[in-house]
Amino acid sequence: MFRHVVMFKWNDGVDSTQIEALAVALDRLPTVIPAIRTYAHGPDAGVNAGNFDYALVADFATVDDYLVYRDHPEHQAFLAEHIVGRVAARAALQYPVA
């Protein structure tokens, strides 16, 4: 499997309504992008200080399936609507997993 991990810190002013809409939009993506095998996202649980605000871990069968997802029009539309302009910091990485 090939894993994509991403975390965001939101800009000041991003509110809970926007984050709930983002979560709904993320839940939709696996229904329209079959390349996604597993997709688990959510806000920070508040256990530790200094954390990022929102995380997504997504698994794909192959790196090519990840690239299908990355460049998919539905994913790009999600980014344009829910991510662009809202992010103070982003951390991302892809790696193979057993």
Place this chain on the structure above:
Amino acid sequence: MFRHVVMFKWNDGVDSTQIEALAVALDRLPTVIPAIRTYAHGPDAGVNAGNFDYALVADFATVDDYLVYRDHPEHQAFLAEHIVGRVAARAALQYPVA
């Protein structure tokens, strides 16, 4: 399940020998900390520019199991030997997963 996600960017000068030793040390932790359910880590695959250098995704049955791991002497010894002083940036988050 309760998930811990963390990514690091290494300082200049952290070399492949150090990263290989870190990977071996990470592989050992699930053998000495039974609270760990799944533990998958590795360096960035190089697919995208601007990524972090190394990621770990760890799952636990409960938030309390995560805290056992976080504060476990074997984990703290790992951090002291392989992380402290080597990290230019760190991104972390914990969240519940289905």
